[in-house]
Amino acid sequence: MDDATARNQLKNMLAELDRSITVLRGDPAPPDGRSAADAGSDLTGADRAQAMIDVATRQRTAVLDALKRLDSGDYGTCVDCGDPVPEGRLAARPEAARCVECQSVRERRR
Ligand SMILES: [Zn+2]
Numbered sequence: 412m413d414d415a416t417a418r419n420q421l422k423n424m425l426a427e428l429d430r431s432i433t434v435l436r437g438d439p440a441p442p443d444g445r446s447a448a449d450a451g452s453d454l455t456g457a458d459r460a461q462a463m464i465d466v467a468t469r470q471r472t473a474v475l476d477a478l479k480r481l482d483s484g485d486y487g488t489c490v491d492c493g494d495p496v497p498e499g500r501l502a503a504r505p506e507a508a509r510c511v512e513c514q515s516v517r518e519r520r521r
Contacts, residue, residue: 412501418481420505421474428471435464473506480508489513 480486487496491513500507509517 412498412505414481414486417486417501417505418478421478421481424506425471425474425478428467428474432464432467432471435460435467470506473508476508477506491517 477486480488480490487501488494489496489510490508492510494510496507496510500511507514
């Protein structure tokens with residue numbers, strides 16, 4: 412995947428995430444169709460929306476970081492060990508900052 416393709420994908424992801432975050436912030440009703448009328452008893456729906464916002468915000472940060480790495484020429488290089496991030500991994504997750512090994516080490520640590 413060349414840089415221009417990666418940049419395009421990342422920009423599309425960013426636009427998509429911005430849209431999702433805006434929708435989630437604006438409408439705390441859960442996506443299962445219940446109306447905001449029972450909002451008083453609907454804390455779980457609001458919590459779920461907040462959890463989705465958190466995930467989307469984290470991913471948005473990862474996408475922005477990846478765009479920065481494209482600008483600085485570091486894109487496609489693992490930020491931990493400096494090895495190239497495999498092409499297939501970048502195709503599946505263009506925002507990936509780490510190779511598979513470093514990512515799994517990091518996730519185990521959490
Ligand atoms: Zn690595």
